Amino acid sequence: MNQLPLRSHRAAQLQRTVTCQLCEFSSTQARRSFSVGRGAAAAAAASNPRILTIRRPIVSRSSRLSLAQPLACQTGTLRYRSRQASSKNAHLLESEKQAVEGLETEHVANANGHSNASPANSHLSLREITSMIEGCAQKTSELLARSEVPGNAEVEELLLKYEEAARAIAPYWDVRDENAPSGEGKGNAVSSLLEMQEHEGSVTHIRDAEEILRTLADQVSTSMTQIIKDEKVFISPKALEHYIRAQCTLNRAEYLPEVFHLYANKPIPEEKSNPPKLHQANPKDVNSAVSADLANQAIDVAIKQKNLPLVLAMIDNTFCAPAFHHAKVFRRAAVPLVGLAAAPAACFTLASWASTLQNTMDPSTATGIAFAASLAYVAGTSSIGILAITTANDQMKRVTWLPGIPLRHRWLREEERAALDKVACAWGFRDPYMHGEETGEEWESLREFIGMRGMILDKTELMEGMQ
Structure with a gap:
């Protein structure tokens, strides 16, 4: 008499497939399943092994809570996604898997010693950002109140801290476009910042947080501009780089044409002099040229703001400046020009050496022929290269x-x-x-x-x- 395989009830099978969509892809804890219909399934497997089916394990709540959560803003986003995933179809499974894998990757990186990132690259709370900017503002007041010319290293260090503060503001709120409507990315960033505040014990509304962020961005931009415009401060290339990068991060490009003009024409103060001794600057000097990378960054920000006069003013004070032309000739054409100037002497030396390798004609005649041939070759190839470049x-x-x-x-x-x-x-x-x-x-x-x-x-x- 044939034995019929025993199967568990359909409700039990459905109960086994109900799995948390977030924890299903977690690999930090061992997966445990409920023992629903375990005896019936074992009996069926013993009678007929072919009817075994692959079932998804169900992860208990304890293993879900033990998931490492190094960043509060990301865990808040995961909690929101887990609530939404319970009411959606299976097309959200892949996105939840990527979110959990990213969280685990960051946790492993922090465990391996990569968590010592700079404040500019890590996510800071609103209180930490405010305290950072307040410390920079206090140092700025002390620097501007002094009658002695500050050192270049001190100014560059202060501007670097302002740049780090600007980068700390950027991840939470898109301050680069004032006229853009508030989108999902902007709301999620501010919500993450508010969630971090909630963990610290302080609660702020979204509008208040946006206003605070706007005020902090304006304060950073204004303080840096005051430092650059002060007559006691020398605008070094490093200081200009920190200033431009911070203003581009905050989308504050209104003062950039004026700063470009000051970089080439501002009187140079003598370091550590009291009272300040100023020397006339040379706007045509090679060192007065703004680098092409910084100029393009500033122009991109002005283009994003759709401010045509601002863009044209930046082009006038960067690429059209005489210092930029002189710097380009010095840095990119000096070596080829020196090579062309030394080409006749090199060709004559080579021709004199080549004339000693033959005995069919007079050495002076052979030298003249070899010199003319080598010089014609160098002149021809050089002219073709110049035409191709220009x-x-x-x-x-x-x-x-x-x-x-x-x-x-x-x-x-x-x-x-x-x-x-x-x-x-x-x-x-x-x-x-x-x-x-x-x-x-x-x-x-x-x-x-x-x-x-x-x-x-x-x-x-x-x-x-x-x-």
Whole structure:
């Protein structure tokens, strides 16, 4: 007589498949399942092994609570997701798995000694950010109240602390776009900050937190600008870098053109002098040039703000400045020019040595022939390379040079043209077949500005469909 396999009731099978969607993918604790229908399942397995089915284990609540939670803001987000996942379908399982894996990865990194991160990279609470900025403001007041010229290292260290404070504000609230509507990312960031405050024992509403963050951002921007504008402070390249990066992080680009102008024209104070002794600055000096990376960062922030006059003022005080042109010639063309100047002497020395390796003609004649041949080769290859560098136009999108502009000017002002090209792409249509159809007062002023600089906007021969 055949034996019928015993199966557990369908309700018991359904009960075994009910699993917490967050804890199902956790690997920190061993998974334990309820003993529902265990005897019936064992009997069925003994009678017929083929009817065994894979069942998801159910994790107990104790193993869920033992999950490591190093960051309060991330655990708050996970709790919110776990409540939402209980009412949604299986398409949320993958996102919950990634969240738990990221949390476990951070926990392992902290255990391995990577938790000693700087305050600029770690998530700080609102109280910690406020205390950090208050300490910087106190040092700023002491520095500005002194009659002695402060040291460059002291100024750079203070601006570095302000930069760290700006980076500490950025993760919680997107202060880079004042006119943008409050989205999900912004609300989640502020909610995470409020949850951290709740763990510390202080409770603040979302609007209050946003206002506090805005006030702190304004305070950082204003204090740094006061330091840079003070006549006793020398704007070193490192100090300018800290200032620009902090202002770009806070989206405060209103004072950047003025600071760029001061960097090249501000009188240089003598360090540790009391009263301050000022020396006249040379705006055409190589050291007075703003680096291209910092200038592009500032221009990107102004483009994001959709402030065309601010963008053009930045271009005027960075890429159009004489110091930038001199610095480019000194840093990028000095070595090739020295090589070209030394080429005749090198060719003559090489020709004199080569004439001793033959006995078919007079040594002086052989030297002259070898010298002429080597010098012609160097001159020909150099001229072809110069033409290739100065006439390259693959990087041009909407702004090109007017006919008749010298090649040396095209190479020297390439960064200026690239910046105006970026501005034109940001203000115009994205569809290349719509280029040339833009209208408006700002667009006409931009076209006129580009034309006055020896360039042309949307040259007909280079537009899509007009070749």
